[in-house]
Amino acid sequence: MGRKVAIVGAGEVGSNLVKALNKEDYEIIVIDLNVHKCKRISEKYDVSVIEGNGASQRVLQQIDMETVDYFFALTRIDEINLVASRMAKKMGANKIISRLRNTEYNHKDAVITPEQFGIDFVAYPEKAAQREIELLINESSTTEIEEFKDGKLTLAGITLLPTSPLIGRTLDKVVEANPYIPHKVVVISRNGDSFIPHKDVKYQNQDTVFFLCKSDYAKKVQQMAGKPAIDIKSIMILGAGKIGRLLAKSLQNDYSIRLVEKNVGKAWNIKEKLKDILVLTEDGTNIEFLESENVGELDCFIAATEDEQTNIVSGLLARHLGVKQVIVHISTTDYLQAVRHIGFDAVLSKNIAAVNEVVRFMKSDMVKSISRFEDLDTDCMEIRVKDDSKYIKKRYTLDEIPQNIALGAIIRGDKVEIPNHHSHIYPNDELLLFTKPHNLIIAERLFR
Numbered sequence: 001m002g003r004k005v006a007i008v009g010a011g012e013v014g015s016n017l018v019k020a021l022n023k024e025d026y027e028i029i030v031i032d033l034n035v036h037k038c039k040r041i042s043e044k045y046d047v048s049v050i051e052g053n054g055a056s057q058r059v060l061q062q063i064d065m066e067t068v069d070y071f072f073a074l075t076r077i078d079e080i081n082l083v084a085s086r087m088a089k090k091m092g093a094n095k096i097i098s099r100l101r102n103t104e105y106n107h108k109d110a111v112i113t114p115e116q117f118g119i120d121f122v123a124y125p126e127k128a129a130q131r132e133i134e135l136l137i138n139e140s141s142t143t144e145i146e147e148f149k150d151g152k153l154t155l156a157g158i159t160l161l162p163t164s165p166l167i168g169r170t171l172d173k174v175v176e177a178n179p180y181i182p183h184k185v186v187v188i189s190r191n192g193d194s195f196i197p198h199k200d201v202k203y204q205n206q207d208t209v210f211f212l213c214k215s216d217y218a219k220k221v222q223q224m225a226g227k228p229a230i231d232i233k234s235i236m237i238l239g240a241g242k243i244g245r246l247l248a249k250s251l252q253n254d255y256s257i258r259l260v261e262k263n264v265g266k267a268w269n270i271k272e273k274l275k276d277i278l279v280l281t282e283d284g285t286n287i288e289f290l291e292s293e294n295v296g297e298l299d300c301f302i303a304a305t306e307d308e309q310t311n312i313v314s315g316l317l318a319r320h321l322g323v324k325q326v327i328v329h330i331s332t333t334d335y336l337q338a339v340r341h342i343g344f345d346a347v348l349s350k351n352i353a354a355v356n357e358v359v360r361f362m363k364s365d366m367v368k369s370i371s372r373f374e375d376l377d378t379d380c381m382e383i384r385v386k387d388d389s390k391y392i393k394k395r396y397t398l399d400e401i402p403q404n405i406a407l408g409a410i411i412r413g414d415k416v417e418i419p420n421h422h423s424h425i426y427p428n429d430e431l432l433l434f435t436k437p438h439n440l441i442i443a444e445r446l447f448r
Helices: 012-021 035-044 078-090 125-138 171-177 215-224 242-251 264-273 287-292 308-321 333-340 350-364 437-447
Strands: 003-008 026-032 048-051 070-073 095-099 121-123 144-148 153-159 184-190 193-195 208-214 234-238 256-260 278-280 300-303 325-329 346-348 369-373 378-384 405-412 415-417 430-435
Touching: 003 012, 003 078, 012 026, 012 035, 012 350, 026 035, 035 048, 070 078, 078 095, 095 350, 121 350, 125 144, 125 242, 125 325, 125 346, 125 350, 153 215, 153 405, 184 405, 208 215, 208 430, 234 242, 234 308, 242 256, 242 264, 264 278, 287 308, 300 308, 308 325, 333 346, 333 350, 346 350, 378 437, 405 437, 430 437
Parallel strands: 003 026, 003 070, 026 048, 070 095, 095 121, 234 256, 234 300, 256 278, 300 325, 325 346
Antiparallel strands: 144 153, 153 208, 184 193, 184 208, 369 378, 378 430, 405 415, 405 430
16 A cells, blocks of 8 residues: 545545545545545545544544645635644644635735644635636637646647537647647547547547647647637626635736626625726526626626536526637536536536645655646656666657657756657656556656
């Protein structure tokens, strides 16, 4: 058995983290007060479960904390997470990762800080969702987007429409026809399944294709795929909850923002704080209201209330009325795949965004760094090539890398290269690899 982790909280964030880590060599202990959540986790995954209060010393003493490599406090209540983190640190846990909803703890003049509780990394799910939505707005024809290497590389997920010039052509032929748009297709999602494609795979209608490219080329890649980026100027945000407020505050200086909130108190509060946006007190599922606001002329509609049914219905109405880009937030991650098939431009979950951030931090102090795209069942590995690795010693070429591993980029010093037929891998190069979780060990053995 490999590293040992303890997770307090078996809600959406905790259960998705268990799902991510259960595929690897971890000894996992889950703590939750809710008997039904404990039963669900124990029946679904090979983990140890403790039914109890994660902020109770008596409960935590059932774990040998000095053997715990990572302790996660992931309940919905900040105070429980802070107390649990502090006790776990005092009891000897190595790294402490906590979920917090209140961003005040992160302010520079905060009286109480996460560090005082022994916390090494804080996941703010709403902030993670905010960052993801802003990336989607910047690259408006994508369904999902991720940045690597301090923004030098962009991974853009684009759903191909029937009019896409790529359909029916192989990956290799498209690369040959576009020598001035260097890109690498690292994952394709097709009919609910995802796979690492080889060069002879043909693009199909409704494929969601994940292109890796230098960030400067992201818009050209979108154009190549038949979905040029939209010039976003006007945005309507539905919901003045945490995500809606964070977005409105961050975007107000660059876009024309309308914020819709049916709760009069919430609407008045944000109107007082954000003077540069138009706040409307209405129900976002009221089609007469949406029509009266000429929603069809908007560039972007973001459904970010705390009720995912409201988000789905309002998103459908916005799509029907002709909004160019519709982004929908949902909390129940089990719905992600189904909702994506409805036809929104992008569907995301703050819980998945938070899990991805947590896993990324978790792996950052290991030999390899891994980002997980949980709904794709795909991992991205950053790995440095060793002098005595199998690849170097046997003088392999790029064509001899297994087809179930996609080499996305080669980083050599300050230079970032999207690999092509003329590329070579040298000792000490840093590679960005995409593969299924069970193939991580194959990549490690090849390059380390």
